[in-house]
Amino acid sequence: MSDATETNGTAGGAETAGAGAAGGGGGRHVRVVLVDDHRMFRTGVQAEIGQTAETGVEVVGEAADVDQAVTVITATRPEVVLLDVHLPGGGGVEVLRRCAALTADTERPVRFLALSVSDAAEDVIGVIRGGARGYVTKTITGTDLVDSIFRVQEGDAVFSPRLAGFVLDAFASTDAPPVDEDLDRLTQREREVLRLIARGYAYKEIAKQLFISVKTVESHVSAVLRKLQLSNRHELTRWATARRLV
């Protein structure tokens, strides 16, 4: 919905990245493919993040529909794909489905970051379940976007407050017995982390609040993502069906 806080990347996140990896364009480099059916938007993103010397982001390919996207991604093997959710030819979910082998590759995985104008629950949960590692909306600022890209490249999940809200909502009805089936269910700690993300805290702030390290916060978030993709519990399915996701 808004600029600054759509990723956790905001103030705290940027600092984290600065502390962890080398700041600015210094040591880091990432190869990115842009998938979006609006040429104007691709050009805009390219202009915003494409200055490789400053941002460390190199845009190695662009695509405007599903078929093109699959071809370009296979040919260039980027580290991160910025994926629009609504695309001609089946949408972002279809791209994810057809690139599943690349995503699963353990040596050089292609990671997907969904970049959409929509922040509707069905779009968000749809691509996350399809295997995207994060979801940001198009109102995001350039710096935050760059930060999110690096976060995704490192294997972390980028959760926006809204996304956290959706996940909490999806798991909310299963709150009653907290221990059984704990593989599938969110743990108390994960819920706490999600709740703080939903309240707009950056990863670093969450770490401070819960007296854990930023890395732990990130692993909690990744665990949530994993559960979201793999869980086939009835509640989630029903929830998804009710919102016409499946």
Add this chain to the structure above:
Amino acid sequence: MPGPAGHVTIVGMPEAASLPVDDPRPPRKLYRSSDGRWLGGVARGLAGHLGLPVIWVRLAFVGLFMANGLGALLYAAFWFWVPLGVGGVGEQKQPLVGTATAPDGRRRLLARRPEKGQIVALLLMVIVSMVFVGSVNLGSAAKAYLLPAVLVAAGVALVWRQADNARRARWVEVGRRRRTLTLLRAAGGVLLVTAGVSAIFVLQGSAAHLGAVLQAALVVLVGITLLAGPYLVRMTQDLSEERLMRIRAQERAEVAAHVHDSVLHTLTLIQRNADNGNEVRRLARAQERDLRTWLYKPEGTGKDEADEPDTVAEAVRRSAAEVEDKHGVPIEVVIVGDCALDERTGAQMQAAREAMVNAAKYGGEGGAVQVYAEVEGRTVFVSVRDRGPGFDLDSIPADRMGVRESIIGRMERNGGTARLRSVPGGGTEVELEMERAEKTS
């Protein structure tokens, strides 16, 4: 060089914007009422159409029934020819389905349960017909045919009511579980009619040929089904497909009309206020929010701005939108769960609104204000957070009532708690927690 004021031309804009949105009032048409009906809804429909009390029409039918069963014939004719509709004239918009807010906060459609009145009416009918049959002397020959005739009538009635229900189900979307019931009912109707017809046959004295005739009839029936079946299936498929396409086209036209209209309006305003950055931003945000609600809301309408909110989520969203518009600071809202508003949560919403106003006023430079609301069990939690300069609560003079009275005081008076966390330089967060009132409906 500015063009003529108020005139905007957009090249290549489709004509859809000029679609007629509201057509003139449809002509008065008689419908049977599907709501609150006893039998076929004829009396109710007629009453609505004529503007008479329902009971009069019903009495008239009963009276006519006494006149050699004319009422029944008339009723049957109406049932046969008049389509089922919603209410009578005058109560056209009465909803067939109610929405109810489920415990988990989501809205659900509730199909009305069949009323007891219908069963009572059917029993009454049977009794009246018994009395009628008992009192009227028809002669023994005719009397023998009466039972089969009643059987046939009952079967027909069963199946026809069934058809009505199927029609109604299209609007109401009755669950799948009821399909077996409908099948059972249809089978029952067919059985009754068959029994009645067979009985008439037997009475006519050709019982010996009954088996052969039934067999022949079955063969003919199967033959017809085989011949006409594929056409029928194809026809229904085409029909439903056509209906789907029409609904889609209509929806698209509606979207186009809405989008063009509001976007044009906003663009015009932006052209006029191009120099005023704040105003442009405000307009763009308002437009964005409007379109978002319109496009992504499951219920789709999103246009009920006039009435009061009746759930927590709605109230939070409304307050956030209003504060956002008024102060020009983006407010990001995340809501988990939902519940109906009661007195306590209503007070909490007012406190939350106050907190949003404060955050927008004093913390707006730090970026978006974040509002998080969660309904979990009986607890409603709202957090309002900004990344502004922050302040020290103790340093506020005692005569400043904003935070102390409107937020903390209000929450405590209603049995909730308010926590304020503010780090100078690190933003402010207001946490409001409230138990829902015992009675929720």
